[in-house]
Amino acid sequence: MDSWQTGRFLYLALLAGALLLWLFVENRDSLGTKMKQMAAWVLIFLGVIAAIGLWSDIRQTVQPRQAIFEDQNRIELPLQADGHYYVTLGINGVNTRFVVDTGASGIVLTGDDARRVGINEADLAFYSQAMTANGAVRTAPVRLEQMTLGPITDRNVQAFVNAGEMDTSLLGMSYLQRFSRIEIANGRLVLER
Template sequence: MSGDQIGNLIYLSVLGAALLTWLLVRGRLNLNKMAQHMAAWVLIFFGTIAAIGLWEDVRSTVLPRQSVFGEEGRIELPRAEDGHYYITLEVNGTPTRFVVDTGASAVVLTARDAQRAGLATGDLVFLSSAMTANGSVRTAPVTLDSLALGPIVDRRMPAYVNGGEMETSLLGMTYLDRFARVEIANDRMILQR
């Protein structure tokens, strides 16, 4: 259990004890009514705990997801809560999450994602560098066998592996330039071939 979870448990326990004390003091003359109120508060308490525990599952089914319209060559991405657009593509057949970055000139993989995609990260030669918000980082050029989302497949895709720490792989302009239209409207990014 993490420190935040312990703190939340203590807070909820103190709140529950305060409510129970209030019910006992207020309803000491009418035990039947007090039992009804206590049952209602117990249900509210456990309902709240269940809602908190299931929030991630509920959120993942309620929030919009990326949509692929293969026949039309169109991809639609919803804006995430942090304001960015994310897409999951298959890199050499391995699902990989990217943040769409129009400020990045190329596709840049984290070392972890490159390894998962079957690239020999131990053999990479970091010949180039890139300027990021955190300063200069070393990069190694690679060629991806495939970068796919459903029926939309790009083969022999040039990319880089980042030699520094990076949380999420970047989908930059070398990929976005393959689309005839890139549009942002109504909290959705639309990529059209």
């Protein structure tokens, strides 16, 4: 805990102490009832804090995930709450999350994802450009040794590393066109090869 957090904690503790002191002084005649009410509010507060702390676990349980049907070479991706389809691919053996972007012509990795999959940043040459909704961004062409999606493996796949800020890597048409069937229906994106 740094000094800023310590100061904030002490301020909140002092404020809570002052409020409790005021509560006891103002309501000394009905102190038993007030203690019950305060205990109920403390339990509500702790419940909210627990729900916030466990939200990532709850979301992983409730949120629909990609389904892989190996015997059919089919992958089904559920539509997420933000209106996008996401897919997790193995890039050089590292699970990497992509947003499916039919408006992107290629596969574009964020700088962080590129480092995670073993691309040396010093070897990148940002001499190409990509046009985005926010304007031109510099990109560096790379070759991905292996891309795996369920039972499907592709080798020596061309991709780009984005020099700009990007939250999630993009899976564009250069990869999607490798599938014999792409269908969007009933909140699911189906990929078959």
